[in-house]
Amino acid sequence: MFDRHRRLRKNQAIRSMVRETILTPDDFIYPIFVVEGENIKKEISSLPNNYHFSIDRLDEIIKEVVDCKVKGIILFGIPEHKDEVGSDAYDDNGIIQKAIRKIKELAPELYVITDVCMCEYTSHGHCGIICGHDVDNDKTLEYLAKIAVSHAKAGADMIAPSDMMDGRIDAIREGLDENEFKDIPIMSYSAKYCSAFYGPFREAADSAPQFGDRKTYQMDPGNIREAMLEIQSDIEEGADIIMVKPALSYLDVIRWAKDRCDMPVAAYSVSGEYAMVKAAAKMGLIDEKRIALEMLLSIKRAGADMIITYYALDAAKWIK
Numbered sequence: 001m002f003d004r005h006r007r008l009r010k011n012q013a014i015r016s017m018v019r020e021t022i023l024t025p026d027d028f029i030y031p032i033f034v035v036e037g038e039n040i041k042k043e044i045s046s047l048p049n050n051y052h053f054s055i056d057r058l059d060e061i062i063k064e065v066v067d068c069k070v071k072g073i074i075l076f077g078i079p080e081h082k083d084e085v086g087s088d089a090y091d092d093n094g095i096i097q098k099a100i101r102k103i104k105e106l107a108p109e110l111y112v113i114t115d116v117c118m119c120e121y122t123s124h125g126h127c128g129i130i131c132g133h134d135v136d137n138d139k140t141l142e143y144l145a146k147i148a149v150s151h152a153k154a155g156a157d158m159i160a161p162s163d164m165m166d167g168r169i170d171a172i173r174e175g176l177d178e179n180e181f182k183d184i185p186i187m188s189y190s191a192k193y194c195s196a197f198y199g200p201f202r203e204a205a206d207s208a209p210q211f212g213d214r215k216t217y218q219m220d221p222g223n224i225r226e227a228m229l230e231i232q233s234d235i236e237e238g239a240d241i242i243m244v245k246p247a248l249s250y251l252d253v254i255r256w257a258k259d260r261c262d263m264p265v266a267a268y269s270v271s272g273e274y275a276m277v278k279a280a281a282k283m284g285l286i287d288e289k290r291i292a293l294e295m296l297l298s299i300k301r302a303g304a305d306m307i308i309t310y311y312a313l314d315a316a317k318w319i320k
C-alpha cells in the first residue's frame, strides 16, 4: 500500500483545481525610470526592453501598465544635476516630483510608489551624506525625511526607502506625519542585501558608488537572523510593508519574514535576475516565458504578497 499522488495530476482540469499558488497582475509592481529632457524613450542596454523615459513620453508606458491591469509602479529618477547632498532628490521640481504629477494626471487610479534614496542624486553615488569615507547615518535621516515629504506633496501614494540607514522609517514617518501625510504608507526595503545582482540597475539609474562599496549599510548575504532584526526595527518604527531584496537568491528570507511577521511582504526581483534570463533567452538556452513565470511563482510561493519586477508587464500579458 502506498499513496498515489499522481491521481491529482491526471489532467489540466484537476491540476488547476489543486494548484496552490497562482500569479495575477495584482501581484506585480513595475519599475519605471524617468530622465530629464524631451522626447526621450531610450532602451537601457543592461535591462533589455526597459527604457529611460522623459516626462513627455510617459503617456505610452503608463497606458501600457494600465492596459496590462498592473496596479502599481515604482519610480526611479535620474536627475540632470548631482551634488554632494543630492539636492534634486527633495526639490519640489525635481525629476521624480514632476513625474508623479504627470502620472497622476494621466492615470489617477494607478498606484504610485516612489523609491526614496540618494544614490541617483549624489555626485559620489552613495545612499546618504558622506562624512570622511563613509555615509553619516544620522545626518542622512533628515534628508530622507525631506525627500519623502516632497514625494508625498507631489502626490505619491506610497514611500519606499531603500537606503538602509538605521532609524530611517522613524524619521520618514515623523516627517510625513508632521506634514499632514499620516495616511501615506511606507514600504521599507528592510532586508536589502549587498548584492552583485544589482549590477544592471546601476547603469540604468547611473548610481554606482564613485568610491568604496555599500557594505557598511547594506546587509551581508550570509545573514538571515540579521534580516529579522532589520525587519523588527522597521515594524517598530512604523513600516506598513516590509521588503526583501533581491528575491531569487533570498527565497528563504522571504519565507522567514512571511512566517514571523503579520504584515505584507514585498520582494524585489532585481535587475540581475531579469538580465540573466534575458541573456540566456537571447542565446537560445532557455524558454524565457516559462522561466520568468516560474521565477515569479517561486517568489510568491515563498511568501511574497507583491513582487517588484521588470517582467511585470510581460508576465501580466502572459498569464492573461
Ligand SMILES: [Zn+2]
Pocket (backbone or CB within 6 Å): 117, 118, 119, 120, 126, 127, 162, 163
Ligand atoms: Zn541608494
